[in-house]
Amino acid sequence: MHSSAVFLIEFGAIILGLGLLGRFAGRFQFSPIPLYLLAGLAFGEGGLLPLGTSEEFVAIGAEIGVILLLLMLGLEYTATDLVSNLKTQYPAGLVDAALNALPGAAMALLLGWGPVAAVVLAGVTWISSSGVIAKVLGDLGRLGNRETPVILSILVLEDLSMAVYLPIITALLAGAGLAAGSATLAIALGVAGLVLVVAVRYGRHISRFVSSDDPEKLLLVVLGLTLLVAGVAQQLQVSAAVGAFLVGIALSGEVAEGAHGLLSPLRDLFAAVFFVFFGLHTDPASIPPVLLPALALAVVTAGTKIATGYWAAKRAGISAKGRWRAGGTLVARGEFSIVIAGLAVTSGIEPRLGPLATAYVLILVIVGPLTARYTEPVAALLGGRGRRTAGPSESSDPESESDVAQDRDLVPSPDAPAEK
Template sequence: MGGAFLAAALLARLGGRIGLPTIPLFILAGILLGPHTPGIVLLSDPHELEMLSALGLVLLLFYLGLEFHLDDLKTGGRKMALAGGAYLTLNVGAGLAFGFALGWGTSEALVLAGVLGISSSAIVTKVLVDLGRIGNPETRPILGIIVVEDIFLALYLAALQPILSGADSLSAAVVDGGKAFGFLLLLALAARYGTRIVGRFVATRDDELLVISFLGAAVFVAGVSEWFGVADAIGAFMVGLMLGSTASGDRIRTLVHPLRDAFGAIFFFAFGLSIDPGDLPVVLWPVLAAVALTLVMNVLAGLAAARIHGFGPGPAANIATTLLARGEFALILATMAAGAGLDQRLSPFIAGYVLLLAVLGPLAAGRSPLLARLLPPGPRTPATPPAPARESVPTR
């Protein structure tokens, strides 16, 4: 673990001097020091960092919830639902069509629909923080799309589980989907009406007790969410949503920063450990085709979301590039597909696809003004002025 931190820090320092974002460098550190490349091997089994990696994802999404306000959901819920629906329709639909076009099988096509359709919440959060865009007006629809994706994710996994396990029981899929949806509804009601109670629970002048309280709440709810078939990330997000509106919200945002950054680095390092570069040449052309398709669909989805919110080409480019990366969910699907005995090409395809977009996504987000020049002009009405950012992060 110490070697993972030091390797990630060293590569990030070197890359920072030439303007590279930290995410692909953390992943590269995992690839170079993992079991699939020659030389020093810090960890022969990537699962040894599984719990720490999960904690990194939880903290990244918890922080995202702290920056997202209930007022945003109340005032822009309809637009967020439309933007999220448009994003999923374009990307999941394209992924399903691509899966059938490959001819690997129906189950494989259903898996690829999720792989190509769902963004990486962890990478999206890190990009927004690194580029100092938390306070930008287009960040609200970006976070709204992430929330819609997570809701879709719970229902999608519930429907996919019987297919991957070979079960033919429709009732089991309905029960799992209902359980996940019910828990999501419970979380939403708690976020809407339970903020005052949660605020009293964590209220303390002692920073040590405050850290233990919010960390325990985020991890506990994330674990319960996973038990109900809901992504652990969405549970942590909802806890952050509640705590961000309490009197302790500003202190929590300050105290969670070092935890978020440290364990977020472990998450991306562990992500790199799971990638075997030797498997990638077999699926190189399908991977490149899928990456190109995702680029096109994200640009179209960015334009659609910007039009719904009345934004111009600049915010549209930011939306398209920020949501481009694929990550943790795709790797979960790869593990499920391997366990179900699906086509052996599926796992290396997902690894190569995710690796390329994990690198291209942050790079493209940092150069989104270049894309904005190529997009059609937006509406003439001025967009909503940006909200003041709580965290001042220099743009790279």
């Protein structure tokens, strides 16, 4: 009875604290993710007041948080949208992967962590934060900008790549050999392909089966189906998160909209618990030794993300100002970087990887909204100085003359992907 009371007190304090931190972040218009991570650091190993009886429940809640994050992400897109994005935007996805995954892999190898940690850290530096970026676009009033479909397309391709990437690192972290790892990847790709085919051809029938006018029944069916598929996927050594993502893709129309509205509060709750859980398993004393590598990695990969967005927007015919805005907006890392690092922390392959990922995400989740807001003005300022230095005869730029006209055209293209 005493332990039950202590559990309720501890878990109630966690939820209340997360709510207050979220309110504080909302008042100052920045992402609450760094505050959740700091809260976990404060009450975890080596923190101010380590938790006791509620830690096991927090661990289960964190796993549900990852599943709901991926489910909600899948609900944002239809299978048709995903196939269309793959066909038209895959060059930008390849450039994104090359420029942003390689620095993470190189850093892990330079630190002597080995090839498995290199693959994990590559994913940490590669994937941008969909949640933070979506919020930034809304806060800055850029959802209708011409460059926004380019940004969202890159994020969609990153999310799709998770369906392949997560099974790979799951097999690597489990120590599976070449044959077992290949089998795991083949199963993951086969299941993903099958779900996409079924979603394209029979999505309406699936949604009709799940659909219900009663919100309670819809919530129970969608949540139960998601947890069931996630569990089966994990049993097959694929990934519970990938299973949840595929369930989200398979649902469409009114069912997806209704499920999104019902599950959003649950997603926010358990996702916050996940970030706290990650912080709980990171000793604050382990962060200072990896702070310098994390800072160097943050600087390099902020630059490579800006270059990625600039190149992708240029390829789409966006003006110079829009290119800089696209690049600056993509800088933020967040939830999925922590998801990837969390898998490595659980497996225990490299004790310093978790602290480095925590420091890295803390830096870029704070810097990301700033680069989104100020990259374009800073680029314009530096460009203006360069033209003044070059002289009037060299200042004419035909492309820049069309910037104002393009910037005023804020109506989204009819082919633009849905808001993420």
